[in-house]
Amino acid sequence: MIYIHIPFCKQRCIYCAFYSVSTVSDKQKYLDALCKELECRTNYLPDRKITTIYIGGGTPSILSIEQLSKICHTIQSNYDIANVEEFTIEANPEQLTMDYLQALKQLGFVDRISIGVQTFDDDKLKMLNRRHSSAMALEAIKNAQKLGFNNISIDLIYGIPGMTLQQWQKNLDIVAGLNVQHLSCYALTVEQGTMLDTLIQKAKIPQVDDDETIKHYNALQRWIENNGFIQYEISNYCKQGFEAKHNSRYWDCTPYLGVGAAAHSFDGSSRQWNIDNVVAYIEGINNANPIYSAERLSQKDMYNEYIMTALRTAKGLDNDVLAKYRQYWSEAEKLLEKYIYNGMVLKTECGYKLSKQGFLFADAIAADLFCISQ
Ligand SMILES: C[S@@+](CC[C@H](N)C(=O)[O-])C[C@H]1O[C@@H](n2cnc3c(N)ncnc32)[C@H](O)[C@@H]1O
Known part of the structure; x- marks a missing residue:
């Protein structure tokens, strides 16, 4: 398994605590470093045969097709990808134009797209500081389907302050007509230090209402039963046979190589994570002195991780x-x-x-x- 982290976003969503930067001037240098890291770490995994690849972010669709092509071909030249079962890219709706999707299809590696829709409510999208509208998200999904992408996932968030049960239900009604294969639905979490946290503290945005969030979750449960989806993990739902293979293997504690700033890797007994700073990451790689931290997992750590991840799965x-x-x-x-x-x-x-x-x-x-x- 290979995970590639693209830590660039055009602008920051108010709820997001993941590492990303909005200055994209270092993009090309970052990609060069990332490809160098891919070349240098071919021995990290016990086996060079790769079964799944995931390009996540941040916003991977910020990359041009040429830049994505470079990543894909670097993986191809250094690893055995003949048996890859799933190749996912995370994408934001505003970048998924017909031209972009067509070029992605032509490139030929990616067979699963995970689209960060978040909500189909334009007011809430603005509140969350998203760059797309509901219409753009619908267009992106339709374009991808027209081009033959038949493994599409969308991310949705419920429990957004001010979102009524009817509004959440309307989101689900829209999804019912979309024929997507996979849904990731997250309850909004107010992460410390995010703009959302600040705005709630200043009373500019109402508090998250836990009772309302539970109502949204229960409505989601009813919806999945009526719409032929299964819940295979706490936040993940799919049509039969469309479980995310890559993510499911994290929950099984399969070793994986994570490349890029802030990316984590696991070799079966120890975990390591690259520095979460784009400039320092590039410098480290270019000076043949990659900056990362590592910890060996004790039996007790492995037990705790197993409890945490396995309990979140339907199994x-x-x-x-x-x-x-x-x-x-x-x-x-x-x-x-x-x-x-x-x-x-x-x-x-x-x-x-x-x-x-x-x-x-x-x-x-x-x-x-x-x-x-x-
Ligand atoms: C790492 S993010 C990046 C995905 C993509 N670039 C985007 O923003 O559209 C993956 C997903 O986590 C979810 N997420 C991130 N922060 C969250 C929060 N504080 N509460 C609930 N869901 C969150 C969002 O649905 C998001 O699409």
Whole structure:
């Protein structure tokens, strides 16, 4: 698995806490460094045979097709991509013109597009500081479909301050007519230090209303049942057979190589992450002195990560895996009783999973099951 990070955005969304910069003058130098990193780290993964590739951001569609082509061909020359099962690019609607999509199709590597729609409500798009309109998002999806892209995902956010249940429902009604294969629906999180956080503190935007967010989540659950989607992870929904392969493998703890500023990598036992600064990243790569931090994961870390990620999936926790962590799990298992009793956790044939209502409290339940002793 290869993840490529493109940390550029034309402007910052008010809710976003991910690393990105809006000065794109370093774009070409960044790409050169990124390709150099791809060439230098061919031995990072136990196997050069790559099964999935994901270009994420930031805003990867800020890149020209020539720049994307350079990344794709660098991967092709340095790794075995003959068996790649999924190649995703994240894209923002305003860049997905017919010309851009046509050139992307011609380039021939990408077979899945994840479009950052966020909402089909123009007032909310403005409030969130997005550059596109609802009409642009609809046009982008239709253009991609016309050109034969048949694995399209859209990102939506619910629980936006001031968004009524009817407005959220209208978003879902629009999606029902789009014939997309995959949906990522996130409850809006107010991340510390974001513009959203500041605006809420200054009372320029109302607080997130948790009760309203729960109503949106419940409406989403009803919608997916009526529209032939399945929930395979807390925020991810798809038509049968269209689970995101790349993301699902993160949750299975498959090793992956992450390239670019702020990108994380995992080799099966340790995790490392590149510096989250474009200029320092470029300098490090060019001086053959890449700047990154690393940590070796202890058994306890692996256990906690497994609990956190597996609990967020529809499959849930697997007894065979839990058996490997018996020393931590035997204590945690006792705590499950109360969650089973109140219907948050369900027993499955091979382990435990969260119920639909349990997903709403996934972080708190996972934290309860973590091992925090030394
Ligand atoms: C890393 S972002 C980048 C995607 C893309 N460049 C875009 O903004 O359209 C991936 C997705 O995470 C979601 N996201 C980011 N911050 C969030 C927040 N604070 N609350 C809820 N969802 C968030 C958005 O739906 C976004 O599309």
